[in-house]
Amino acid sequence: MANIAKTLAGRVHNVIQIAAKNPQLAPRFYSAAANLEFIKTEVTGEKKNVAVITLNRPKALNALCNGLMKELSTALDSFEKDKSIAAIVITGSEKAFAAGADIKEMQPNTYSQCIMGNFLNDWTRVARCQKPIIAAVNGYALGGGCELAMMCDIIYAGDKAKFAQPEIALGTIPGAGGTQRLTRVVGKSKAMEICLTGNMINAEEAEKMGLVSKVIPADKLVGEAVKLGEKIGSHSGLIVQLCKEAVNTAYETTLQEGLKFERRTFHATFSTEDRKEGMTAFVEKRPAKFSNL
Template sequence: MATIAKILGSRSSLRLLLNNRNRFYSSKSYEFIKSEIVGAKSNVALITLNRPKALNALSNGLMKELSDALEQYENDKNVAAIVITGSEKAFAAGADIKEMQPNTYEKCIMNNFLHDWTKVSHCQKPIIAAVNGYALGGGCELAMMCDIIYAGEKAKFGQPEIALGTIPGAGGSQRLTRIIGKSKAMEMCLTGNMISAQEAEQSGLVSKVFPPEKLVEEAIKLGDKIGTHSNLIVQICKEAVNSAYETTLQQGLNFERRQFHATFSTKDRKEGMTAFVEKRPANFTNE
């Protein structure tokens, strides 16, 4: 260790290297996605789905790579938020039907089909979906697994599985119903009809709509904003909001209150309130 420190010139250089040793994966080569660190403070991870000829159809290989990248970014203390996007033509036009077509019930059960999709919804860090173009079937489901959806003006959302003789399998019938209500979700799932970005915003599926060329930039800005807060408290807050979809109101209120109480055991809660009283910016340490 001393020899390494000497080569680097100082112990502080060595400490910096060790603290950032997990960041070298950002240049990792993937076949179906691109990943990089972006943002004003280099604390936002950007993952781009990259199967342009297949309109970013969600193959098993792509989803495994996405799951791997998310796990790496989740373990990187320097990453505050994650953005997932596709191309201007398609966020993801659905699951890979050619790959899925030969499946049987036995294969689905024995191979735990769609298992690799769960990492998106289980990630502790906030994930922003930046949706341009088509987000259909699995693409719409992937966007809904994220915490916030920003959309380009020409984005289209839909669950067209009914036309293929099947139903949504990665949460489409469940998350869509909770987000936009039974009637609209039922209409989309039973007809396969798409809705526009504007309709999606009006129904609460999408937070904001932007010109296509500005979408990813705005999503990264949102990640930057989230990154100005305590990463620790952000993750606690995300868990509290998610509990609203999974519990009764009273259970959710009790969970929220206990999480609120728990923040009083953190240094960041003390720093945030002290900074407010002293009228200065807070210096969060994620502790």
Template sequence: MSASRVSQILFSRVSHAIRKPQHLITPVKYYSSQVNNYECIKTEIVGEKKNVGLITLNRPKALNALCEQLINDISHAVDHFNKDKSIGAIVITGSEKAFAAGADIKEMENKTYVSNLKHDFIGEWDKIGKSKKPLIAAVNGYALGGGNELAMLCDIIYAGDKARFSQPEIALGTIPGAGGTQRLTRVIGKSKAMEMVLSGNMITAEEAEKTGLVSKVFPSDKVIEEAVKLGEKIASHSQVVVLLAKQAVNSAYETTLQQGLQFENRLFHSTFSLTDRKEGMTAFLEKRPPKFTNE
């Protein structure tokens, strides 16, 4: 069976894809505590210093198909972690079988153009992508269609070695609608993006790393642990400066070189008004770890 056909089956018949509940991924070995109860996700505070928010998609029988409730839950959890001053980074993950095997087709089947306009269908996705704190996707298994788009909403993608990525909407008579044609093209280039979008074919984690879609590939049982480690590293820095750095990189992604350079220069100058910039440089000269206060 072709890769395109496999993608189509997984994407369009996700509710019948598995016959029994799948085990969730191995828990993070660091300290964790549940912080909220949601219908379609699990949230925890993880890391040795409890400074990383972990969001786990939790619709195992549907391979984490992205229904509206699931997206709303993610958006709410991201907003919650953004407001928590103790959290410096957020990790989003799924199950070992699937990060998210596309949108919930049953939910989408009877929608119309007018209903999409009236209810701002997929508008909640933008709120996730606008997170002020860094988002790290820890992808295992299938990241198809909306699953790939959700991963691309994140600032960094770590993948398990068995992860698979695709945009198979073409096989369902539609196109990607949450950034699949736009973010993917900017990340991996026109030719490869065209190949994925027009064929619906899946690519492996290794291919995704080569094209720049993912940052690093790890054994599947290590990807969440590594994503949390990265989150802890990011969280050890000044949250204010991390936000400025994130904005600067996004400017390079979204604007011309000259516009980006000007924006970067202004942000760089602005750091000299921060207590954390003074502390960071003083600590370096005094050969000691900095004590950032996020000011």
């Protein structure tokens, strides 16, 4: 048994060494090298340039515990460094994207523990990712699950998806952006209704109010999200990141500040090889070959 353990340890060490020397390969080794308990990861698409992260706590309806969020953050760190990855999809199961934060884990917390530990501060890694993230939401996206989806850049919803911020019924309020991101997306009145009642809204309602981009049959949802990631990946990754930053600036600042940021970023693209290639290819009526430079 000792020899077997030594051999396995050696293999894991080799995998880690290979990943360290070749950062672009890290995500492909990630699932094997790390003993993932709460998520699954894979790289897919025709060009193998879309990463899919699947939340995997089926018995808890993918409730967001600290362990899951740490694994998610680590996976995002790895995929963000991988130059071959153009976009990332986060999904759950057909029954639940994520049915909220883990209440059993949260219940014993005290005010002082929340303050001293800066509770939930580390849960925003998704919102800080430079690469585009698509939430593919099937089933329940409640509380922290809804907030996690809103941290993503684009939300595709399965036709049976349900969204809610039910924290009010637990004697608390949303703590990971539910009152803030939701209000910016759907407006004050709708956000108040959702947050003060805890009522669920279905996928069709979510699309009407602008919370989700598209509603898709549940069994085709992840495939369509991957196709979207592939479409994004057909463009310059450098310019995609700049464009994402500009849209987020519009979301987070005033119109005048946003317009100035957009214009300066637009000007900055003229220093890139990809802007030159894109416009030259258009004039020459040929497909562009971007280099992310």
